[in-house]
């Protein structure tokens with residue numbers, strides 16, 4: 001066995017307790033004769049995945065564990081794992097054995113044999129690969145996601161959605177500040193972050209069926225994919241969080257109008273009262289939507305935290321509204337006329353104010 005560490009296999013896990021030991025056994029078999037370590041990056045799984053991996057690590061020091069507390073995310077977990085090794089080469093592989101670990105030695109040989117090569121990608125879409133037992137629905141969704149990725153990806157990768165690949169560690173380390181780290185698609189993130197085209201090859205594999213545990217791919221993950229694409233395309237011009245915050249703000253304005261119209265329609269409510277009702281409803285709507293989407297990584301949970309957050313959000317927005325009115329009427333006075341410009345400027349100022357202050361004081365840590 002080579003005496004210098006060749007490879008780190010990064011395994012992102014969330015609730016994979018039933019798979020950890022079997023995966024390590026498979027790695028041990030596949031990588032016989034190579035010098036490797038496995039790094040499980042676990043987001044504090046309630047099923048005790050990290051404990052099981054640590055227990056394995058006590059008898060086999062090649063098994064390491066990073067346990068992240070209070071954070072979630074496949075991509076960000078992979079990045080942390082890749083940065084936590086001394087090995088010159090890292091692989092990322094799912095913890096549920098759906099990826100074909102027997103490919104690892106060939107991936108490693110390819111990188112060790114060709115200094116100019118940067119990445120080896122496990123692909124389901126080259127000759128010999130396949131998606132296994134996927135139903136038509138999932139095949140169609142995956143194909144659609146792949147098509148969307150072409151908008152940000154220049155390279156001619158057959159399977160940019162793949163979560164199974166091997167890369168030189170230094171490349172990832174250098175790219176970290178420019179990675180979006182959002183969602184599931186870490187390979188796409190890396191390939192599109194690199195200022196120079198990365199040289200890659202693809203090796204075929206067939207996606208296996210998951211035997212134990214459950215998939216974490218859901219609607220939130222799908223939405224995160226779109227957010228990550230937005231981030232790559234326009235994130236430098238309008239940061240993704242601000243864009244979401246503003247879009248939700250616009251929805252809130254629509255809610256405001258509807259509630260205002262409905263409550264003013266009742267004859268015992270004055271316009272002033274209806275405005276107060278509409279404002280409170282719209283702010284509450286915005287608070288919960290931002291909590292669920294814009295700030296989902298630092299989401300407030302539990303009645304007390306939610307109530308405190310809601311109160312401070314309302315205070316921030318109230319000041320924002322005053323700023324809006326102040327700026328708009330000031331501009332209207334000096335400009336003597338174009339009320340649309342004045343209104344727009346007022347809205348922009350209050351949007352920035354609400355965003356900056358609430359990200360600091362409502363969802364800040």
Ligand code: GDD
Nearest residue numbers: 012013014043072073074077094095161162163215216217
């Ligand atoms: N640390 C951490 N945090 N790990 C996570 C999280 C998370 O929030 N979410 C999922 N994982 C881990 C799972 O435990 C599993 O080991 C791996 O990431 C893949 O998650 P699955 O839920 O099994 O995803 P999948 O099978 O639907 O998707 C896989 O296949 C895609 C191919 O279309 C992933 O590997 C994708 O990356 C891959 O592109």
Ligand code: MN
Nearest residue numbers: 094096098215
């Ligand atoms: Mn899976």
